[in-house]
Amino acid sequence: MNKESINALVEKYLNGTSSEEETVWVEKWLDERSKKSGWDWRDERHQKEVQKEIFKRIDDELSGFRPLKRNRFLPVYLLTAAAVLLIGLVVGLWFLPGQKANQELSYATGKPVKPGTKAATLQLGNGEVIYLDDKATGVLNHSDDVRISKMAGGIIQYNALKSISSDKIVENTLSIPRGGQYQITLSDGTNVWLNSETKLIYPNRFTGKERRVKVVGEAYFDVAKNVDHPFIVGIEGMDIRVTGTEFNVSAYKVFETATTLIEGSVEIHSQRKLKMKLSPGQQAYQMAGKPEIGKRLVDVNTVISWKKGYFSFDYLSLEEVMNEISRWYDIDYKIVGKATKQEKLGGTFSREKSIDELLTYIEQLVDVKIVRKERSVTIMY
Template sequence: MDKKEDKHKVAEEPMEHTLDCMSRLETMSDEEWNEFFSDKNSMSDCSFLLGYKEAKLRKEAIKPNAEKAWQHFHTSYIVPETTRRHMGIWIYPLATIAAILAIVFILKFVHLNSSDIDVSRPFMAFTADHAPQLITITEDGSRPNIIEGRQQRDGILINDKEADFTHASFAKKMIRSIATPRGKSYKIILNDGTMVLLNAESKLIFPTSFVGKQRNVRLIGEAYFKVKHDTAHPFIVQTEKVNTRVLGTEFNLRAYPTSDTHVTLISGSVIVCNRSNNKAIKLCPGQDATLLGNKDFDITTVDTDYYVQWKDGYFYFDDLPLVEVMKELGRWYNVDIEICDNSLLSYRLHFIAERQASIDQVVENLNGFSYLSATRQGQKIIISKKMHLKSD
């Protein structure tokens, strides 16, 4: 046996011993867990094993496209929930436990090349748009016009807060679209009396008057609908992925391009149809339909406050992943939000605040969490762990 082969044999022996211990982590009793973590040799073996497996994987595996992986994470917004064992008497360094769990991950999912992903890389939860943030109206495909002050024309009343089309008078049907920027909402009363409240960074495309058997509008972003009842003329909201059909009801529809589509029913009933395969489901009040992977619907009974409190001027986040909360705050305040420690991505928040609060007040509220540190640098908010957790 030459020296090179001998090195590999020496490396394999402690690795196999530690691997045997690692395979039993999930079934260990409290006493066995305590003994394992208090054993310095075990910690040393784990560190040795991690270094060995990293070196071996980096040598043999095809180098992954890290940028593509992060881009996929960003666009799909799938935030894994990690189980942490650091309560009560388990006063062990979080970094050590994370390293051990990383070893298990490497051993069980070698083919994913996870050891080549830089988990320390900051994650941009939201990127600000530095263009002027203005509410605009577009007439029949023309250039957008800024909504400023009070306007009245053809029976339409428009001001900075709402547009009322109930008395619109046109010889033929005209198409309008109203778009909100980040940080602003806007109320639209359609020709049939239906009320639509647009959330930030959203657009509604609609006719000045409804003609025909259906009342059709198109939404990009998020809106709360209070539909005027009319059994003879169904009201249909079209988004990129779903059509929502109602007769007269209240519901919230969330369809931002980079997020999951949600239809949340407050009262009445709606039928939601997947545009890609025509599968349809019917919702009852208090239910939310989420389109999964553009194929199937996930129907759940939810706390509707989360989906509609925004219309009453509040942020309401109940057990929501940190990154989702940061996206909502970023969209409203139009600021860059960077999460420095990616281990925070699996944390979930219960958070309520007024949307009219200043960005500094929101930062102060975020710092009230025992594990979060939020700092503002101009138009950028940086999220990291509290200092006492970093030293663990």
Template sequence: MEDSKLNELLERYRTGKATPEDKAFLESWYLSHNQSSPFIMSDEERLKDVDKVWAILEKDLGSSQKNDLWYRIAVAASILIFLSIGSFFLLHQKKQVLLNNIAKNALAPGKNMATLTLANGKKVILGNTVNGKLASEAGVTISKTKNGELVYTAHAATAKDESQFNTLETSKGEQYQVVLPDGSHVWLNAASSLKYPVVFAGKERIVELSGEGYFEVAHNKAMPFKVISANQTIEVLGTHFNVMAYPDEKAIKTTLLEGSVKVSNRSGSKMLIPGQQSQVVGGSIDVVNNVDLEDVVAWKNGYFKFNENLECIMSKISRWYNVDVVYQGKPDPKLFFGGKISRTRDIAEVLKIMEYTGNVHFKIEGRRIIVMQ
């Protein structure tokens, strides 16, 4: 990429005019920058030049954006242009940081896989099955589409037994989608499960969720849709919402994107409107306004959007890449990161971007990530 064009891109970022495509291109360019260089410089010479560039950038951009990942990427790209070298050096609070060589330990991202347990106990590994009809239960045809969806098609004349249940489960490093017999669409994140009847009958449509799921519920005023997870119940008629109910998280979070939902437990209930999120901790239900909806459903749309502390980010990474996370020392709860990256990237690229901030370092040992601050 020519320096003039990259400078134009960086200028758009600096002035807040960069599009998501600009940011994605900048990230991609930075990560794939040719590490060979015709220039040979000592570490001391490099650091002196980094000091100069950093001083210019601090004066120009101020210090308010220093923890934003995209800001760091722009800074790093500027430094690379200035130095024309391959080794990546950053300065955090005037201290040199040498990035770890974690690329050689790259781990592949998660994929569309799940395990379906039928009413008779038979298990079907969906990632290994061919497309088409998988089974038929209670007058309902269960099939897998070429797009990687599990679809239930009810036949009115024969669909009758609501006592039969199926369970769709994803392990760490897996995600899947299912279209329920009523036409409701559910996306399951990693390490999650959804239990539901093969046929919805009676006065209610009830499913049970563990982990995280995004729901687009088919409207049926005569038959409310209920999601039971841990110690809460969500009731809707037809709407779009996200539920995060992982056992290892401190709170169960229900976020409403469209329509309305009622969240209830033994202590009472709360109605949500779009943009609100309920947080259930213990017996209490708190409501948060003006939630970043893009952040909440980023996983469903195929990317990470970070605007949170290190532990929260590493929990998401652990589930999606099927790795264990170990901390050397207690992580700083006040250390926040911001940024966005595709979930199709291998883990080394995600960790590299976080390392570019200079606030944290990582070491990969097999399927274990060691976090160092």
């Protein structure tokens, strides 16, 4: 079937005049194209929303409307999923269901780069460093006050013992390398998920009126509720104060620092003595190098997608996308040349897939050539 025939068939489907057989064919074709796009549906509702937007965009294409513009009422991941499929419509429309398009990276040498894994190092208060990758599950350290254990599934657990024999509190540091991810349960029962290239500094047990920790990088907190002892997360330029809630902190300091509330409530305290309260779905952000703190509504599923095992890019620049990718796959990258127009990317992609597969789809979305040599990636406009 040629391009003109498929265009006509899709147009009949959109107009509601396709036969039952033709309707089945178009829906099967759409499903095949979505699977080959590499962008994963989050759930059935997500798929239906994307398909609805895709068909609207197809209708625009058939009517001669070419640009793919952002719809302010829909998250960009919906539009980008549509964009990926529209590339299949406009560029590769002659591929029938079951056929495969060329999905190889322009040039790749060296061993395949694997996705990140459960990896971390734990530095105790006495200076001892424990490489958690090499340790079996079980007790890692035991004192009269605290027991530290490695659990199955990449989790460190602190248990404060009831009989406290010493008032001495020591700082521990959990460091996650590039290409790593880990989870920790603190002595008060708070659970923290740590993304790649992240450091969490915390006491071996909490005493006093506050429960205070520090973060550099990105972490998701599920804070054990205790109204009498607020939990405070310190990041550069601000403190995040809660009593029991769930929130995500991104403090890589590359583009911006952001705190996103999932449920409960938080207070943001800046070094300039500014105070801001957040409601679920709101994000406090501070651009790198600027003192002002802003507030905005966000799609929380996009923000915490890393914790759920996938990338979710929402209207990001190529450099922002590559920063996330480089941390998880532990690669270096450089961009050569400049784009002729401002480009923003979006979409979802499993963090378990190979980096070559992900880079291939970036090549298809953006007018670039990508070359990977071992762990070095060059992107050329």
